[in-house]
Every structure is written in structure tokens, then in C-alpha cells.
Amino acid sequence: MTQQWEATVSDEEKPNEKARAIRARQRAIGRELRRMYDDVAQEPVPDDFMDLLRQIDQANAAGKKS
Amino acid sequence: MPAPGPVPQTGKSDAPDFKAELLSLVPFLRAFARSLTGNPEAADDLAQETLVKAWQNRSSFIPGTNLKAWLFTILRNQFYSDRRRAGRQAPWDQEAAEAIPGASGGQFHAADLSDTVRALRRLSDEQREALILVGAGGFSYEDAAAICKCAIGTVKSRVARARKTLIDILDGGERLDDTARPAEGDAAREIMAQLDRLSPGQPPKKRGD
Numbered sequence: 001m002t003q004q005w006e007a008t009v010s011d012e013e014k015p016n017e018k019a020r021a022i023r024a025r026q027r028a029i030g031r032e033l034r035r036m037y038d039d040v041a042q043e044p045v046p047d048d049f050m051d052l053l054r055q056i057d058q059a060n061a062a063g064k065k066s
Numbered sequence: 067m068p069a070p071g072p073v074p075q076t077g078k079s080d081a082p083d084f085k086a087e088l089l090s091l092v093p094f095l096r097a098f099a100r101s102l103t104g105n106p107e108a109a110d111d112l113a114q115e116t117l118v119k120a121w122q123n124r125s126s127f128i129p130g131t132n133l134k135a136w137l138f139t140i141l142r143n144q145f146y147s148d149r150r151r152a153g154r155q156a157p158w159d160q161e162a163a164e165a166i167p168g169a170s171g172g173q174f175h176a177a178d179l180s181d182t183v184r185a186l187r188r189l190s191d192e193q194r195e196a197l198i199l200v201g202a203g204g205f206s207y208e209d210a211a212a213i214c215k216c217a218i219g220t221v222k223s224r225v226a227r228a229r230k231t232l233i234d235i236l237d238g239g240e241r242l243d244d245t246a247r248p249a250e251g252d253a254a255r256e257i258m259a260q261l262d263r264l265s266p267g268q269p270p271k272k273r274g275d
Contacts, residue, residue: 026229029236030201032182037202040097040109049092052114053085056121 084124088117091134094203098138101198102145104187112148116141135209142195142213185235193228196221201229 095116099109119140120127127136186194192214199210200221207225211218 022233025233029182029229029232032180033186033198033202036180036183036186037097037101037198040100041093043093043096045089045092045096046110048110048114049089049117052117053089056085056117 084127085121087133088120088137091137092117094134095137095141098141098198098203099145101186101202102142102195112141112145115144115148119144132209135205135213138199138203138205138213139215146191181236182232185232188235189228189231193224193231196224197228197232200225 092113095113096109099112099116100106103109103112116137120137123140127133186197189197195214196210199205199213200207203210205213207218207221211221214221
């Protein structure tokens with residue numbers, strides 16, 4: 001598809017430059033998304049989660065006894 | 067990821083090991099939940115629900131397969147079922163909903179979010195989740211397809227369209243027509259799905275960008 005497109009417009013529009021610009025923007029967007037995701041992933045896990053896992057532990061221990 | 071033969075973790079793959087693994091993956095659950103909901107509190111509720119569900123269903127997890135993808139699948143299911151349930155309840159007070167940052171498909175919580183992250187809110191659910199899984203979460207197209215329960219080609223086309231739509235939004239074009247017009251998307255999706263069926267076993271490509 002890209003080849004076809006380049007074949008028809010390459011002379012007047014410099015599609016390579018355009019494609020490069022698009023790729024650069026997409027890379028920037030990718031970095032931004034990873035930053036958003038990694039920022040959360042790097043936060044310390046809130047105590048609520050530890051409490052929940054402790055409860056799971058206790059439920060598990062109780063389950064084994066019965 | 068096709069499991070390279072279940073790793074024998076016989077007997078007590080149960081309690082402490084499984085729990086430790088769950089714990090190690092909590093940061094990623096929170097990150098995925100945050101990107102789906104756009105709201106820190108709702109995201110943590112969702113991640114906790116996911117942990118409980120995962121624990122309750124731990125016997126259905128096949129040791130040696132991708133636990134992270136399994137958990138993400140649970141989280142995603144929970145997200146959509148919670149939202150369906152909320153949708154069936156009395157319609158919210160729109161004004162109140164809009165007053166809560168992050169509520170009802172609105173804005174992210176923090177004030178200093180980038181335009182990209184704000185634009186992400188305006189993608190369709192399908193495009194957003196595909197883009198997050200592949201573009202931020204580092205999942206292969208194959209794993210993302212398993213999590214979203216669709217064909218690999220469908221994930222690829224959703225990610226491609228998500229990137230394009232984000233650029234359109236950022237350029238101020240507001241060209242959301244692509245996402246609002248399902249016919250075109252479905253046709254492309256079907257073609258991609260057929261391509262997938264024609265070329266099975268193709269290793270998922272990791273993209274650097």
C-alpha cells in the first residue's frame with residue numbers, strides 16, 4: 001500500500017519526509033504513553049493492597065484448617 | 067505468548083508463590099487500570115477487585131503461562147462488567163459526574179497531564195486498550211489479542227488507528243469520524259483477521275517505537 005502511494009505522489013510531495021515526520025510523532029506519542037504507564041507502575045504499592053493480600057493469606061490459612 | 071510447555075510447579079503452586087507473584091504484578095495492574103479508567107481511585111478499586119478475582123480463580127491459572135496476561139484479562143473483564151452494571155443503574159447526575167475529575171469518560175485526575183494523555187481519553191475503548199497494552203505495557207500483539215479476545219490482526223489495526231487518531235486529535239482536527247464509523251473499521255478488522263488466519267504461527271513483532 002505504501003509503495004503504491006509513493007509511486008503515485010513521490011515526485012511532488014516527498015513522501016519519505018512526510019512518513020518520517022509521522023513516525024517521529026508516533027515515537028513521541030509512544031514515549032508519552034510509556035511515561036504515563038511507567039509513572040504509575042513505579043509508584044509504591046498502596047497499603048490497601050498489602051492489607052488485601054494479608055486478608056487473602058488469612059482466608060487461605062483458615063481454609064486449610066477446616 | 068504460547069507457553070513453552072507448562073513448567074512443572076506441581077502441588078503447591080498455590081499459596082505463597084502465587085501470592086508473591088500477584089504482589090509483584092500489582093504495579094502493572096494499577097498502571098493498566100489507571101489507563102482504562104483515567105481515575106486513580108477507581109483504578110485502585112479495579113486492581114483490588116482483580117486481585118480478589120485472581121485469587122478466587124487461581125486454580126484455573128495454568129502454571130508456566132503468562133500470569134501477567136492472565137491478570138490483565140481479568141482486570142479488563144472486570145472493567146467492562148463494572149461499567150455495564152453502572153450503565154444499567156439510574157443515570158448519573160451528569161453535573162456531579164463532570165465535577166469529579168476523572169469520572170465519566172472525562173479528564174484525567176492530575177492537572178499537569180500531557181496533551182497526549184488527555185487525547186487518549188477520547189479514543190474508543192478498543193483503540194485505547196490496544197494502544198496501551200502494546201505501546202505502553204510492552205505486550206506482544208499476540209498477548210494483547212489474547213487479553214482483548216480478538217484476532218492479532220485486529221489488535222494491529224486498532225493500534226495503528228489509535229496512533230493515527232491521536233495525531234489527528236493533537237493536531238486539533240477532531241477527526242473522530244474514523245472511530246465513530248464502525249463499518250469501515252469492521253471491514254478492515256475482518257480483512258486483518260483473515261490475514262491472521264492465513265499466516266498462523268507468525269511470531270509477534272516487537273516494535274521499537
